[in-house]
Amino acid sequence: MKNKSSQVYLHYLAGLLFAVSATCNAIDMVNVRPKINAVAGDRAKFTARFSASSGNDGMVLRALDEQGAVIGTISRNNEDGMMEWSCDTTNLPVGEKIIDLQAVTAGGQIAASVPFSLVLTSATNVEKWRQQFFGASAITASSSETEDPDGDGRSNFEEFAFGLNPNRASDESPVVVSDSSLSGLSGEKGPIRAAFRRRKSYQTDGLNYVVEFSNDLTTWNVASTSPNWVADEGSMEMVETAFPPSATGTSFVRIRVVNQ
Ligand SMILES: [Ca+2]
Numbered sequence: 001m002k003n004k005s006s007q008v009y010l011h012y013l014a015g016l017l018f019a020v021s022a023t024c025n026a027i028d029m030v031n032v033r034p035k036i037n038a039v040a041g042d043r044a045k046f047t048a049r050f051s052a053s054s055g056n057d058g059m060v061l062r063a064l065d066e067q068g069a070v071i072g073t074i075s076r077n078n079e080d081g082m083m084e085w086s087c088d089t090t091n092l093p094v095g096e097k098i099i100d101l102q103a104v105t106a107g108g109q110i111a112a113s114v115p116f117s118l119v120l121t122s123a124t125n126v127e128k129w130r131q132q133f134f135g136a137s138a139i140t141a142s143s144s145e146t147e148d149p150d151g152d153g154r155s156n157f158e159e160f161a162f163g164l165n166p167n168r169a170s171d172e173s174p175v176v177v178s179d180s181s182l183s184g185l186s187g188e189k190g191p192i193r194a195a196f197r198r199r200k201s202y203q204t205d206g207l208n209y210v211v212e213f214s215n216d217l218t219t220w221n222v223a224s225t226s227p228n229w230v231a232d233e234g235s236m237e238m239v240e241t242a243f244p245p246s247a248t249g250t251s252f253v254r255i256r257v258v259n260q
Helices: 125-134 156-161
Strands: 009-011 035-039 043-049 060-064 073-077 082-088 095-104 110-121 175-180 189-199 207-214 228-233 236-242 252-259
Touching: 035 043, 043 110, 060 073, 060 082, 156 189, 156 252, 175 252, 189 207, 189 252
Parallel strands: 035 110
Antiparallel strands: 009 043, 043 082, 060 095, 073 082, 095 110, 175 189, 189 236, 207 252, 228 236
């Protein structure tokens, strides 16, 4: 068999090195199962060396799931014998999935078969938020809580808490002050209110929204009542709190968001 001397090496992109050596057309020496951990919604990937000799250009590489369906895509470089398996995990269930990486000869023979396991964990809400706006769940230089990539003066933490776009500086103010309730009751006037968006999952997300009022921008008093629910906005909800009576006629409001 011309492929008998071919080698398959796998190594894990995250830096955890494992070496699997498999002589093509034999699978009995493959007794190590590489494990790839990924957050659901991210791209899972690893690289492997699929060829250590010439004569494998006609070999087809494929990855099959437990049902025998092709999963992910494989790019290869026949010059250096390297390949990369990459898979969008957005629609895959969380948990462990065993995948078989196969090298198939031009004649349709499975010359090498290397199983590996893909372990997907659920993304937290903030990880889903980073996937939506920064392309991946991992914290990067621009997606960390303290960064402000759109330069609007609001940190990524604040953009997440108030449901804003961290890459668009033109977002509206997250706090609206009005003497009309935002609940849609036509013509209803009442005390001045401060309305803001908060995450419906704020408790799960470890967030606490503290409404504070001040007459002088120096002394701030926490609102004596909890905000009233106003409107459902998907993953966000609008709530509002009435200003307390002000002796000076001038009042200010701020919403502090803190990690619980
Ligand atoms: Ca910002």
